[in-house]
Structure formats: C-alpha cells, structure tokens
Amino acid sequence: MMQNMHSVSSSDIEARVNFIRRTYAHLLGAVVAFIGLEFALFKSGIADQMAGMLTMGGQWGWLVVLGAFMLVGHIANKWAMSDTSVGMQYAGLGLYVAAQGVIFIPLLFVAANYSSPEVIPMAGMTTLIVFAGLTVAVFVTKKDFSFLRTGLMVAGFLAMGSIVAGAIFGFHLGLLFSVLMVGLASGYVLYYTSNV
Secondary structure, eight states: OOOTSSSGSSSEEEEHHHHHHHHHHHHHHHHHHHHHHHHHHHHHHHHHHHHHHHTTHHHHHHHHHHHHHHHHHHHHHHHHHOOOHHHHHHHHHHHHHHHHHHHHHHHHHHHHSOOOHHHHHHHHHHHHHHHHHHHHHHHHHHHOOOGGHHHHHHHHHHHHHHHHHHHHOOOOOOHHHHHHHHHHHHHHHHHHHHOO
C-alpha cells in the first residue's frame, strides 16, 4: 500500500501525538455538542414528540432507525474524510452528532420517564469512564486500531441480526446486549480515530 507523504503517519512521534491529541479534543467537542443538543431537545419538548414518532413502529421501527443511522453515518463519514474543505469536514462531524442525537432520543426518553432518576447520571458517568479508558488505551499503547474494520462490520451485522431475531421471536435483548453495544461503539471510536 502506498503511503501519502503528507500523512501524519509518516511524521515524527511528536507530530503524531499532537495530531491524536487534536483528534481526541475534537471528539470531546463532539460529545459536548451531543450533550448540549440532547439537553435542548428535552428542555424544549421536541424530544417527547420525536420519541413518539421513532417508537411507533415498535421493534421493526428500531431496525429502520438503525438502518437510517448507518446511512447517515456513512454520508457523515464521507464528508468528514473529504479533502475539499475543512468546512465540509466539520459539516460531516456535525451531521454525525445530529444523527447520534436523534437515535438517542427514544433511549433517553425511556430512561428519563420509565426508570429511576439515577439511570441517566450513571450512563453519563459510564460514558466518561469509557471515553477516558479509550483515551488512555490510545495514548499508552500508541497502537493503530485500523485493523478492527472487519471485526466491527461482522459485529454490526450480528447486532442487526439480534434485533431482527428479537423482533421476530419476541425476546428482549437486555443488559448484555447493551454492554456489547457499548463495546461495539468503543471499537468504532478506536477504528475511526486511527483512520483519521
């Protein structure tokens, strides 16, 4: 494989570390933007209306939401990887944050209205711990995680298959599925930040 001479991977260690730090700073900015978007949607009441629309289709509706999310994620990734302009790259990041904001609305709506008040703060703390763990993993190992592509694709199809099977056979996916989805999302974070 031919390497781009302007690629950070061909730079010295200090340039690569600075690049990774900037990448994770952008990731932190995206997480803060996501939190702000969710806060605004819930405070305005728009989230209640969106949660109702997104969950009308039941379990099959979730399959549609996941498919749409994957499509929008693909478009956002193309924009973010664009070499036409920095503005297009930020538009891709913004589109992806917005897509994440939409897909999380029903989850946060159910958590806020049908569970204990500690659920969302606990999820926030878990997110911070996972983010810190991923950051430490990247900075300590200095490993390139771009090899994860095939495994992530297979895991994504397994997740979709589980959702379809749950819809067909009427079983609930439960806590283990949620933990595995956090692992899958973490893998994607490592994969995409290595490919930046």
